[in-house]
Amino acid sequence: MDFYSFVEGPLLWIAILTFIIGSLLRATLFLSVSRKTDKIIYQHFSWKYIFATLGRWLLPLNKDVAKNPVFTPLAYIFHICLIIVPIWFSGHITLWEESRFEWSWSPIPDGLADWMTLIFLAIALFFLLRRIISSDIRLISTFSDYFILVITALPFMTGYFLTHGTLDSIGFLGDNMTIIHMLSGELMLILIPFTKLSHFILFFFSRGATAIEFGRRGYSM
């Protein structure tokens, strides 16, 4: 088996399974440990406050929108692109159709996917510059804050290069963009459970727990 077949075969399996199982483990770990260490969550458990807070924060209906009218919308758009493009890009769906699962669903137009990718990369660049330029954010930033931003942006950047042949004239990069793109995506998937990127699932537990804590005092956050 050559490297290419390894990356598009076994490594892809490893990446997707690491992502799914790892994320589920992190969630399970939170639930099982918190039962012993954070009893307050269960003593005052309330779906009402959990749904209210998740609704307000998954949709831009929260306090941050008015307080940070620039940053907050950008953060929402960033996350929307991050989720939509990889799942509904036509090229990816074709691969799912050709796979053993033969799964298929309707894609978003390629033009839209292009724009969403560019917008995503522009916002990622903005986040990076903000970290570097703002003395406030620079002070609180740690290595992993920069790291996850780069890891998340790489698959989008290489995906754009791949679909547009931007770097095709550069020998090595031009010849291997497909494999670089796959590797960058797999790297991100594998790292999700082990880094701050796990916030994609722990967000729900963290917000939910705090919503209960505030809710028991009558404040729906």
Place this chain on the structure above:
Amino acid sequence: MNEEANEKAIEETEHEEMKEVDPKEIVDFLKPRMGARFKTWLSICTHCGLCADTCHHYTASGKDPKMIPSYKVRFLTEMLRKKGKVDREYLKKVYDTVYYECNMCRRCTMYCPFGIDIALMISLMRALLFSQGMAPEGLLKAVENYKEFGNQMAVTKEDWIETIEWCEEETADELVGLKIPIDKKGAKIMYTVNAREPMFYPQDIMEVAKIFHVAGEDWTLPSEMGWDDTNLAMFCGDLKTSRMIVENTFKRAEELEVQQVAITE
């Protein structure tokens, strides 16, 4: 006599400051208290900085980046990473931050996309420092008073009852027939005060007595420990004493078979 006690307290504090920090003590304190939420918060905070200008310490200090709430809890991460290997100097830095740069108002939590409760983590660090003998002198003194007298101002039972009786006499001049019932079993409301009231502001007790009298409420004050509703032990993370204070109040309420406990302020 008071001065002597003060000097002794200062000496003890200085002694504590010189004492070397035992890394095992730090880890043994933190590890069992690092629950699922604390661990999750420290591991997912992406340092987005949205908490910065929700903090009044940040805005009031001319936007000093060191006042950003998510930055203040870095000590917790550091102490765990260093396995407790920190010195007194370091703990002093933690002390300055957790006591003078955060008053645990929780406003940052209301704006945090992940709902990270910075105040709870600050509270944990205050508790850690308390276990190392570090807390503001006033709080340490108050904690001693709670343990001995059940109230933060070291008011004895005799002084407390005398003060109430004096308040009753003074107020009865104005409102004939006014009574301040002590230990009245089966009253509807048990009223509790800040221990500063019998000590410095008895007029507050008189005002409240007038309101209860005119409103025709069935109320009482307990004579035993539990009448002070302040809980300063909570602020230095002394949860044992903090619990004792609350339990005193509940005990009194049960003994007097009241339906409600009202607190001052």
